[in-house]
């Protein structure tokens with residue numbers, strides 16, 4: 001019999017998580033392996049216990065060695081700091097141990113398992129704030145700025161394509177940001193170039209609001 005095409009690797013000994021992950025894998029047609037029986041395999045999904053010593057370091061290593069795998073971390077206690085740390089380290093999904101199976105199944109069924117996400121800002125930090133809301137320097141896409149204008153949150157590249165100025169240091173008028181150096185203008189919701197001398201637009205990142213946070217998402 002030929003091996004299934006897709007595989008889920010368990011790096012956890014938590015029986016609740018293992019049960020839930022196996023159910024999700026079965027429903028999606030993935031085989032299940034552990035580190036002891038399939039070292040060196042190329043899994044599509046990896047489930048990691050974040051509360052083991054070095055759990056975050058494990059995620060960082062896995063992100064580097066398996067860039068296309070969906071990384072799922074689990075915790076037993078709601079700990080927003082660890083949660084955020086795990087997402088920034090490269091976890092695509094972080095969940096409480098009892099919820100891993102269901103959330104993993106949802107992701108696999110929806111076809112968004114391979115969609116990476118990076119947390120940018122908490123919803124709570126957006127409340128009641130308009131215009132430029134935040135600057136975040138250390139994302140996988142470099143420096144970005146978060147805007148909240150006309151009822152919409154957007155996350156855009158914060159580097160002018162003309163000569164590298166920090167765009168968010170410019171003047172914002174409605175949806176239009178003006179580069180403080182030579183006056184190029186861009187739409188902060190779409191990234192569209194509205195006026196030169198810059199000859200291209202900037203990246204407006206796709207975002208999702210989930211779990212009380214705004215994330216950049218990509219595949």
Ligand code: FES
Pocket residue numbers: 160161162163164165179180181182183184196197198
């Ligand atoms: S650096 Fe922005 S317009 Fe020149």
